[in-house]
Amino acid sequence: xxxxxxxxxxxxxxxxxxxxxxxxxxxxxxxxxxxxxxxxxxxxxxxxxxxxxxxxxxxxxxxxxxxxxxxxxxxxxxxxxxxxxxxxxxxxxxxxxxxxxxxxxxxxxxxxxxxxxxxxxxxxxxxxxxxxxxxxxxxxxxxxxxxxxxxxxxxxxxxxxxxxxxxxxxxxxxxxxxxxxxxxxxxxx
Amino acid sequence: xxxxxxxxxxxxxxxxxxxxxxxxxxxxxxxxxxxxxxxxxxxxxxxxxxxxxxxxxxxxxxxxxxxxxxxxxxxxxxxxxxxxxxxxxxxxxxxxxxxxxxxxxxxxxxxxxxxxxxxxxxxxxxxxxxxxxxxxxxxxxxxxxxxxxxxxxxxxxxxxxxxxxxxxxxxxxxxxxxxxxxxxxxxxx
Numbered sequence: 001x002x003x004x005x006x007x008x009x010x011x012x013x014x015x016x017x018x019x020x021x022x023x024x025x026x027x028x029x030x031x032x033x034x035x036x037x038x039x040x041x042x043x044x045x046x047x048x049x050x051x052x053x054x055x056x057x058x059x060x061x062x063x064x065x066x067x068x069x070x071x072x073x074x075x076x077x078x079x080x081x082x083x084x085x086x087x088x089x090x091x092x093x094x095x096x097x098x099x100x101x102x103x104x105x106x107x108x109x110x111x112x113x114x115x116x117x118x119x120x121x122x123x124x125x126x127x128x129x130x131x132x133x134x135x136x137x138x139x140x141x142x143x144x145x146x147x148x149x150x151x152x153x154x155x156x157x158x159x160x161x162x163x164x165x166x167x168x169x170x171x172x173x174x175x176x177x178x179x180x181x182x183x184x185x186x187x188x189x
Numbered sequence: 190x191x192x193x194x195x196x197x198x199x200x201x202x203x204x205x206x207x208x209x210x211x212x213x214x215x216x217x218x219x220x221x222x223x224x225x226x227x228x229x230x231x232x233x234x235x236x237x238x239x240x241x242x243x244x245x246x247x248x249x250x251x252x253x254x255x256x257x258x259x260x261x262x263x264x265x266x267x268x269x270x271x272x273x274x275x276x277x278x279x280x281x282x283x284x285x286x287x288x289x290x291x292x293x294x295x296x297x298x299x300x301x302x303x304x305x306x307x308x309x310x311x312x313x314x315x316x317x318x319x320x321x322x323x324x325x326x327x328x329x330x331x332x333x334x335x336x337x338x339x340x341x342x343x344x345x346x347x348x349x350x351x352x353x354x355x356x357x358x359x360x361x362x363x364x365x366x367x368x369x370x371x372x373x374x375x376x377x378x
Contacts, residue, residue, distance in 0.1 A: 028299055028302060069219070069221045
């Protein structure tokens with residue numbers, strides 16, 4: 001997606017530890033126009049599919065999930081990162097390891113919001129090692145719903161996640177795929 | 190806001206401990222159409238104001254912040270609930286006590302995303318004791334920006350938050366104000 005790639009090259013910053021900061025337009029301050037365009041682009045790429053629901057994981061995937069849910073005219077669901085007292089017991093749950101935070105956490109979705117036979121599009125801001133995406137896929141499949149595809153706004157293509165998902169047979173769409181990044185610059189495929 | 194009130198009466202559920210569950214349409218599964226309408230309504234209520242930015246707090250305020258930011262044609266920012274390694278040191282920070290989770294946490298915003306003189310509209314899903322709203326107001330005022338007003342999608346009017354904010358002179362708009370709720374039902378003003 002041209003506008004996203006250009007924006008990453010213009011405003012993205014690379015920090016130590018393979019961290020790409022896009023917090024001026026995606027995951028702290030959000031450019032709503034870019035996010036609207038992201039919804040349009042994801043919708044365009046999955047126009048051949050029936051999508052009944054969009055699933056993301058809190059927090060940074062929520063704007064993109066909202067944007068694409070609007071285009072498909074379906075609800076979106078955000079999986080929660082731990083069992084909160086407010087969610088209730090009737091949950092699908094999976095464990096996800098965060099390399100960024102070096103910790104294992106639970107990701108949960110209420111059983112009411114994933115239904116057998118539904119076609120679910122999985123959306124997240126970043127795809128690196130694929131842990132969060134695999135966790136969301138696990139939640140969808142526990143429910144008997146179908147994973148239509150996985151969307152990453154930004155794939156770190158030098159990490160394993162993309163290949164793992166493709167090898168497992170999931171359709172993956174990355175709107176911007178980072179081939180290489182270091183303090184000297186960012187190279188996008 | 191009529192549609193929101195009707196939806197709360199139809200799909201909201203009251204749990205022990207003054208918890209109103211709206212997780213089928215606001216804060217776990219999200220009805221994007223309702224959220225679009227919420228953006229329209231907030232925009233309508235603040236049409237007399239100059240709004241340069243919308244501020245919310247992760248996670249559940251994000252869809253409403255996106256929706257109203259689109260209407261005002263401005264960026265939105267979501268404050269983060271703790272210092273993550275990815276945010277950087279240059280933060281405005283405040284402490285907020287969560288009665289729901291019985292814990293004190295830090296709420297932070299990068300200093301880059303709140304600027305002196307900006308007019309900031311504060312948005313959140315719930316207003317109960319006002320802690321989260323007061324935390325966001327503190328962040329805005331640390332930066333020298335102005336609080337245009339505070340919006341709660343749902344105010345629990347039987348708790349203190351609304352009165353505290355009004356007594357401090359902030360303009361508060363609640364789209365649905367819950368007068369009373371118990372296991373027998375919900376009464377909206």
